[in-house]
Amino acid sequence: MLKTPRMYRLILASALAVPLTLLTSCAVHQTARQETTASFDQALDAATDDLIAQTQKLPVFLNKVEAKLNKLSNAGIIVVDPMLDGASGQQTEVTKKAEQRLVQRVQARFPQFSVLPFNAEDMAKAQYVLNGTITRMGNGASYRLNLALTEVKTGVVLAQAGARIAGSALDTSPTPFYRDSPALSKDRVVEGYIRTSQTSAGQPADPVYLERLPTSALLAEANAAYNADRLTDALNLYEAAAKRPDGQQLRVYNGLYLANWQLRRTAEAEKAFSVIAQLGLATNNLSVRFLFKPGSTDFLADPKITAPYPMWIRQIARQAAQAGQCVNVIGHTSRTGSEQTNERLSLQRADVVKKRLEQEDPGLAGKLREEGLGFRENIIGTGTDDSRDALDRRVEFRVISCGAA
The missing domain is CATH 3.30.1330.60 (OmpA-like domain)
Structure with a gap:
């Protein structure tokens, strides 16, 4: 009997209970094992390889079903939500560097996946979202790296990997958007992002983070435009994000404030800051x-x-x-x-x-x-x-x- 794409999806959904149990047990084993502290490059490479390797440990049957499904849909597409500092929720120079290295390694070593930019268009067709954090530990002698790969449709974290990065010389300078923002934008969405990066395989990702992914993708485009000094483009994207049902976010209004202020639209900048103050006090x-x-x-x-x-x-x-x-x-x-x-x-x-x-x-x-x-x-x-x-x-x-x- 000819199996349709819909039938393959039903088979895949019914099979998820088995691999998710196995992934959960693998995650427990992974957490229990002793980690070594490595250089930035070594830690990034090891965590990236571990993350992708976990996806290959699903039952053979499921791999075959997914392989067929890959030919019928966009099942191998990953988008990388810009990595953040785990304490501040900011994008920094070192998280940006880590993200670039991660993308290059996945593209070079794991051809079964296509890695696309995190924007509204590619987010709409992605099967997986990858996010991660780098967090300063204790006195700053080392940093903790966390990576998570989540299936967008089910909202389940399929793989999670971590490593310790040695040294205190990492460049933690915030990127221009976060450097210039008038208010801390670590709100419920950002906290959900950080929580998801630390979630064990087989467990659900943070629901608020998942729900806001389309708006977050639009924000990533806007922040990239602001960082590149394309202020008019950034303003248009921030305005589009603000019009979305879930657009009442501190990151959105920090962006509206910044773009308007830099473009010398002071009245519009003040309106944006008034919303920042209102949202901040309300929460x-x-x-x-x-x-x-x-x-x-x-x-x-x-x-x-x-x-x-x-x-x-x-x-x-x-x-x-x-x-x-x-x-x-x-x-x-x-x-x-x-x-x-x-x-x-x-x-x-x-x-x-x-x-x-x-x-x-x-x-x-x-x-x-x-x-x-x-x-x-x-x-x-x-x-x-x-x-x-x-x-x-x-x-x-x-x-x-x-x-x-």
Whole structure:
């Protein structure tokens, strides 16, 4: 009897229960084994080979079915969602380098897969999405690499691999979009991305991350355009992402703000930042890059950096007032200097921002509380005091009950 593509898909779906069980047991065994720490290139190559090798360990029967299905559909297509820093959720120079090496290795050694760019067009026809993170470990003497390959249709992680990268000389500078973004964009979607990269084979990927893949692909195109200084193209793509049902994301509005600001569309930039403040306060996830002079409560003297600060203050004040609740203004510092000095400095900086918010909207008086955490909640933790650890010197806004204020 002639088997149609639909029949092959039914056979494949019914067979998934067996390989997923085997993959889960393989993943447990993989986690239990002792990992060695290797150089960047060695760790990337080993983890990539391990990831793809796991897909070859499915039962022979399933491989034959998939082989036939590959001839009838796009079953061998992988798109790589840009790799991120596992702590900050940012794309960095080292995650970009890792992604490039991974793609080159898969293309050179595993011809059964086609690796396509992560964009809206190719995402629509991809069978698999590959994502990964690089995370600084402890004192920075090594980094943790995680890779995951997820089947888009079933939402199941088919393979997961990890490795330790030796050394502290990795370039963790954020790419231009993340370097310039006014607010931390590590929202629920980004957290789902990171969680998926660490999910064992045979387990479901994060559902929110999976649902937002089409919009994430559009965002990847927009970020690439921004990084290449193609601002008009970037703006058009960010606007398209914002119109999608799931477009209410911090990354989208950071992009709209940046593209409009760089194109000197200040009114549109302010509208975008107002949404950033609104979304951030609504989810208690508003961390803004107010940068101060080292050891000082004065903002940096560079007008290219601080020119939009009055507008940021204005919109945060408006959104805080509209929220009708109280807000904790929290100062953070990088890991430079003593703990006591940084505790005091972070509190003083929080107080500066609090007073500016109250000047902007006197109705906020009595509804704001300042707090300094020094470097206790560092995200990066390097103490470089440059763009690499700018998130550690953020000012954070958390909605609290007025009874606590």
